[in-house]
Amino acid sequence: MERPARRTVLVGSALTLVLGLAGCGIAPDPADAELSDGEVTLSITWWGADARHQATLDAIELFEKEHPRITVEPTYSDWSGYWDRLATTAAAADMPDVVQFDQLYLSSYAGRGALLDLDAVPQFLDASSLPENVLASGTVDGRLYAVPIGVAGNGVVLNTSLFEKYGVPVPDTDTWTWDDFDAAAEAISEASGGEAYGVSPFGWESFSLGIFARQRGDELFDAEGDVAIDPDTLAAYWQQELDWIESGAAPDAAHLSEQQGLPLDQGDTVLGRTAMSFQPGGLFTAIAAAAPDFDYEIVDWPTDPGTPPGFQYPKPSMYWAASSQSEHPAEAALLIDFLVNDPEVAQAFGTERGIPANEQFQADLEPTLDEAGRKALTFTEQVTDRSGNAPPITPNGASEVDTMLSRYNQRVQFGDLTPEQAADAFIEELRSAVEAAG
Amino acid sequence: MSAIGELRTLRRTGRGRLSPAQKEAEAKERRRDSRAALVFLAPWLVGLFGITVGPVLASLYLAFTDYNLLQDPNFVGLENVQRMLGDERLGRSLAATLTYVVVSVPIQLVVALALAYLLDRGIRGLAFYRSVLYLPSLLGASVAIAVLWRLVFGGEGLVNAFLGLFGITGPAWVAEPETALGTLIVLHVWTFGAPMVIFLAGLRQIPRQYYDAAATDGANRWQQLRSITLPLLSPIIFFNLVLGLIGTFQSFTQAYIVSNGSGGPTDSTLFFSLYLYQEGFAGFRMGYASALAWLLLLIIGAFTALNFWASKYWVFYDD
Known part of the structure; x- marks a missing residue:
């Protein structure tokens, strides 16, 4: 029942202490x-x-x-x-x-x-x-x-079946800008009459945040393993999500919060509820396999004229x-x-x-x-060709970055915090976690 | 005292004073008795010290360290207590937990008592109803029901499908910060079976002649309930209240499953145990998590002490 929870933790911590101490010092020199x-x-x-x-x-x-x-x-x-x-x-x-x-x-x-x-x-x-x-x-x-x-890049997964169904032309994804993206997303939401949405926004994982930041010449972490991101970048990342919700391109906050942490085969991308979503390329074949009734493409993120090249990298x-x-x-x-x-x-x-x-x-x-495997391979080759320097990996102490992002993202979605407030608080919390581990 | 010892006492009272040699023999036998007792108790003692006392003491030590699961703990004094004082999430977690306890425990007791009262009126097929009503308690804390709950109260779940019949568009109950905790309270109230069965047993122990006498004096059902049933049942109510508080403070599974381990949306279902778990096992801050566990122990201890103190004023022991 409920009661074991605390006890389990107590037991666990003590056992780990005892066993941990017993285990100390026996590691052989590799x-x-x-x-x-x-x-x-x-x-x-x-x-x-x-x-x-x-x-x-x-x-x-x-x-x-x-x-x-x-x-x-x-x-x-x-x-x-x-x-x-x-x-x-x-x-x-x-x-x-x-x-x-x-x-x-x-x-x-x-x-x-x-x-x-x-x-x-x-x-x-x-x-x-x-x-x-x-x-x-x-x-x-x-x-x-x-x-x-x-390895894989972070791409936009398009459900081309949905574009066809609602009579929205698929944008030219080789040259598309963020305006093209928004227009397509809004058109899908409108044409479907609420059955489907144009975009499942990002907002709660560090891979998409990293790419978003690199499009603005920013990075989440620097080479020393410190939190480097500009609060404005982070605020813009969450503001983008709010804009999509506001314009109707994305579903409302409750729907999005329900989506977080769902297994892939219960998510909107596989169920054909969303026409575009930001996904790690490594998931593409799994998505395609889980939804044989839909045709998917995976393409590079939209850019703006000022976007620096090389924001992608094979992660x-x-x-x-x-x-x-x-x-x-x-x-x-x-x-x-x-x-x-x-x-x-x-x-x-x-x-x-x-x-x-x-x-x-x-x-x-x-x-x-x-076919899906070939599309994933083509996308990764493309990403590798356009790749800039790989960013440093998540530093010691920051392994919670995704759950932290998710937490602050929800507070932004439900209007608890403005994107700017959340950005400052998030950076402070992440920084202290990294420092505590350092 | 063992059975053998008791026999010996009987023998002794029959025989009067003992010689020193007899006394010596007796002491020896007594020692053997307690050794035998130890042997029989050993499995339980191993459990008590190995699985309860030892770990509890270890966690007390860890509460004053920076233990991170992977490296040896370092003593850091009161740093973890200091951290608690500035911990915003701890505040939100306490608020969610207290709301949950204060709302769901009394409601659950009232529901359990009401149903026990109805069942005690002698319905045909009592055993059947008792089992059916007890069933949620067996299921309620299980992972499967928590998963089911998420689906029932989801944006496209059963509840909203039902509301849809009346043209009402319900929110995604588990995904809205205002309603997520409410769905967990409903889930907890639904598991009223254990206190109900205890209430039922308590009701059965109230002598019938009290009611007969009251009826003769012209007391109606309501008066009987107020003046006989509730006072005589008060020790049982007290028992259920104390156990309910202790158990509910430590709730974990429901929130963990319904919120996918996050305590969300926006920490609205961040039960204390869940927060402690996140800190210890996801955040590698086992030292802090141990300190939190002790805080929870103190909080529960305080609530229980308060309960015992208050019980002097409303619990009636008929002896």
């Missing part, structure tokens, strides 16, 4: 890592949907075939709850050996010594197949802690990392090496984890892709 002579059992964990689970299980089977002495025990789940669970296992020194990571949490774990320094195990893990600028986003303080798996959609507490760092590195470099694994994964960061695999995959 530079001494060598393969064990006997049987080894590795654990691995990832988040994802069904398609990813099956593909990853297949890849593990291939690995076990090649390394008969190593048994791999998988655990996998949805995104929600994944990080809470990981934090608990890490505190108990029981973190799985190999962990699928997101850049939000990378510095927070690496900066606190929870991840294996992958630069220290070059004899088992060769990441040189990945482009330099992509690998850079897996490093913290100059050391490689996580190997990017796939790793996820990484492989290893636990610093692992009893088998050599085998863990070996498994990551296999998952990143084996061509059969690349075939098994397809584009489900984003476009493979390994460029050789992009070429290998191309002929085998379905």
Whole structure:
């Protein structure tokens, strides 16, 4: 019932204390890592949907075939709850050996010594197949802690079936401006009579905020890992959302707040309630697969004449990392090496984890892709061509940035705070979280 | 005292004074008895110290540290208390939790009492109704019902579909800051089964002759309820009130599921336990979360003490 909540936390914290203390100091020096002579059992964990689970299980089977002495025990789940669970296992020194990571949490774990320094195990893990600028986003303080798996830009996903249904011409997305975008969004809302909306706005995740900021020559974080964004940029980001709600291009605040955190297959994009939405490119094939009745395109963001080029960049959609507490760092590195470099694994994964960061695999995959996969690949190639410098990854202490954004965004949506007030308060809160961790 | 010990006492009273040797033998036996008791209690003691006392003490220590789950804790004195004083979200969380407790606990008790009273009037098929009415209590705190709740009270949920029959366009109840907490209160009130069953048992213990005597004197139903049922039931009401407050203060699941773990919209459903959980497990501030847990303990302790103090004035023990 309700009562266990506090007790569970108390129990959890004490157990983690006891076990955490017990676990201290046993981490071996990764530079001494060598393969064990006997049987080894590795654990691995990832988040994802069904398609990813099956593909990853297949890849593990291939690995076990090649390394008969190593048994791999998988655990996998949805995104929600994944990080809470990981934090608990890490505190108990029981973190799985190999962990699928997101850049939000990378510095927070690496900066606190929870991840294996992958630069220290070059004899088992060769990441040189990945482009330099992509690998850079897996490093913290100059050391490689996580190997990017796939990359993608942030794009606008168009539901072209809806455009057709409501008789609104699809804008020329190669040259479109923000005015073109707004006009198309309003036209859809109007023509559909409330059945569908022109745009599902951004407002609550740092990927779209980063792109929005880069369009204005701004960044969320600077190279030192400090919060760098100008409050005006952040206020404009939220003001844009309010403008869309005001003009009818987007649904009202309650509808939007209901949408937050919903699984992909219950969201407006898949249900055909919205004609345009801002999405990480890595989700495109999943969206297309979840809604076979609709045709989708993924295109670059609109720009204005003054928009600096190079605001896009191929962002790793996820990484492989290893636990610093692992009893088998050599085998863990070996498994990551296999998952990143084996061509059969690349075939098994397809584009489900984003476009493979390994460029050789992009070429290998191309002929085998379905239509949605090809569209995602084309979009990522386009983004890579137009790419500017990748921004620094989310610093230590800022892993909550998305939930924080979501919180302030809601207060803006419901009129609690003006975008300017929210921007100042958000920056102050994020800055103190980063400083507390620093 | 063990059964063997009791027998021995009986024997002794029969025989009068004991010699020193007998006394020695007895002390030895008593020690053996308490050892046996310890062995039998061991599983429970392991649980008590390993799972309750130990962790509680550990969290007391952690409350004065900057423990972040991944690194060793450092002692920081009263920094966490200081942080509480300037914590705006803590204020909002306390407001949401207090509103929830103060509104939903009394309503739930009234509903539970009313239904118990009706059931006690001797309906045919009582066991059936009792089970049906108890059912929500088994389900109410479960994840599945919380998920269902989100759908029932969603913008296109059942409630709005029903209102739509009368031409009313309802809001997205769980997504509006003004109504989200209300849906959780309704969910909590709906789980009235546990106090209802306890009330039912209490009603059964009130001697019938009181009512017969009152009826003879011409008291009507309402007078009987006020002058017999409620006073004699007051210890049970008190019991349910105390347990209800303690449990409700610690509510977690409903808010976690209905708000997708955010406590939103705009922190309107940010229950204390949920905030504590967010701080500890999502924000890596386990030291602060431990301090919050102790704050919750103090708050619940204060409310319970207040309750016991107030009970002197309205709880009637018929003995």
